Amino acid sequence: MDQAKWQRRRDILLCIVCIGIIGWFVWSLLLGLFFHAILLLLLSMAVAFLITPGVDLLERNKIPRVFATVLMYIIVLAGLFLLFSALAYSFIQQVFSFRDIVTRFFGALPDQFNYLDDFLVKRGIPQANIDDAISQIRGQLVGFAQAAAANVVNIAFIMTNAFIDILLILVLSFYFTLDGKNIRNNLKSIVPENHQKTVDVFEDALNRVVGNYIRGQLTLAAIIGVLAGVGCYFLGLSGYAIIIAFLAFLFETIPMVGPTLATIPAVLISLLLPNPFPRTFFIIIYFVIVQLLESNVLGPRIVGHAVGLHPIAAILCLIIGVQLIGPFGALIATPIVAAAWVVIVSLYNSARGKTADQMLEHSKRKPLVIRPPGVLLHRRKRVNAKPVDHAAVDIHEVEAGDQKVTTPIVKGNPLSREHINLLRPVPDAPTTEDQNQEIEDQ
Numbered sequence: 001m002d003q004a005k006w007q008r009r010r011d012i013l014l015c016i017v018c019i020g021i022i023g024w025f026v027w028s029l030l031l032g033l034f035f036h037a038i039l040l041l042l043l044s045m046a047v048a049f050l051i052t053p054g055v056d057l058l059e060r061n062k063i064p065r066v067f068a069t070v071l072m073y074i075i076v077l078a079g080l081f082l083l084f085s086a087l088a089y090s091f092i093q094q095v096f097s098f099r100d101i102v103t104r105f106f107g108a109l110p111d112q113f114n115y116l117d118d119f120l121v122k123r124g125i126p127q128a129n130i131d132d133a134i135s136q137i138r139g140q141l142v143g144f145a146q147a148a149a150a151n152v153v154n155i156a157f158i159m160t161n162a163f164i165d166i167l168l169i170l171v172l173s174f175y176f177t178l179d180g181k182n183i184r185n186n187l188k189s190i191v192p193e194n195h196q197k198t199v200d201v202f203e204d205a206l207n208r209v210v211g212n213y214i215r216g217q218l219t220l221a222a223i224i225g226v227l228a229g230v231g232c233y234f235l236g237l238s239g240y241a242i243i244i245a246f247l248a249f250l251f252e253t254i255p256m257v258g259p260t261l262a263t264i265p266a267v268l269i270s271l272l273l274p275n276p277f278p279r280t281f282f283i284i285i286y287f288v289i290v291q292l293l294e295s296n297v298l299g300p301r302i303v304g305h306a307v308g309l310h311p312i313a314a315i316l317c318l319i320i321g322v323q324l325i326g327p328f329g330a331l332i333a334t335p336i337v338a339a340a341w342v343v344i345v346s347l348y349n350s351a352r353g354k355t356a357d358q359m360l361e362h363s364k365r366k367p368l369v370i371r372p373p374g375v376l377l378h379r380r381k382r383v384n385a386k387p388v389d390h391a392a393v394d395i396h397e398v399e400a401g402d403q404k405v406t407t408p409i410v411k412g413n414p415l416s417r418e419h420i421n422l423l424r425p426v427p428d429a430p431t432t433e434d435q436n437q438e439i440e441d442q
Contacts, residue, residue: 012347020340042332044169046214048176051076055177069178073170198346205342209307213335216306217253223302224294225249228262231286236279240269252294253331263287307338 051072058068121127176183184203191199229245237244248262266287270280296315304314314334321333 016344016347040165040168040172044172044176047169047173048180049210050214051173051177052180065178069174072177073174201346202343205346206339209338209342210335212306213303213338216303220294220298220302221249221252223298224252224262224290227290228266228287231290232266232283235283235286236273237266237269237283240266244269260287260291263291303334307334309334309338309341313337 051069054072054075055065055068058071059065063071188196188199225245225248228248229241232238232244233241244262244266247265251261263284266283267280270276270283273279295318299318300312300314304310307314309317317333317337318330321329321331323329325332
């Protein structure tokens, strides 16, 4: 490697490191000041990213983009409404059943205290100590009830803010979907003309990374939700499997801690039901296994493979993201690192002299080719290299005019006449000069 190329690559790497450090400081500052706004913006962009392919498909079928966007949002909202309405009855039943369990549990507390009192007295514990402990527990329960009653207003305020945030996400994602191309073109117009192709390379790669990450995260959340629901169904919580699966699906949007958060309602419900042991013990073991499976196998494999990262790199991204920013860092660490890797690879290819057109052509997927049935039937199979018994092979000749084609035929497995006809070469169509020469000869 000559000195000039080495210096160029060194300068590129130093620039990448400096940009990363500056970006990390700026991001930390913005995250602390505008965390809520940044979160809403990212969620809106994610929703728009999922809906945009459908809008583009409708637009290619001669539907105006405004109507296509409105139609896609109507279809998505209608689908969500039908899904929730199908699950709403069972979900509400399970919520009311859970409320009845909690009511019966607190109603049975005095009897439980009396039973515990007699049990401890028989074990030689002084009655005064038991009364003090029960008084403290009752005082803490009363304080908890008063705090819960005082927080009703806060809960209503939180629910109102959540509803407003959902409306903002829908409105922002609608405008991102509608004017996404205009926003992209305006931002791209700032870049000099000779770097437009490089921007196309970055855009194409980042679109694939973000899209694959969102699809991978939704796939992982669906798998964890199904595992949580099925496990609770067979472990004795069949009446609450839907609500636990739904909570597990929502919690899985926070990587690494999703199954842990889903464990809490499952364990609480199991403890409040009659005969909690050993059912609760098995539920805890099951969710620990799901947590290990999600953190070490499913998450790195599905999400890491979707964005093109090795599972070990994906695990390191999640750990570093949690340490730096918390649960939100675990959510965005993988796509950020994958996007940075895309930029580094593109710069490296550019330093090696690869043009933007070549990188774009390399990133394009090969189109799906549907082979004719005859080609599929007579396609040669790839076999392992083995010694050939030449005595068991005949040479078959197929004549077509002056041409001959030889093909080996294994004895005992002759080719059919149709297969031989397929091997027969098709003569070329006569050209105009050949026809004129034939007329002159006649």
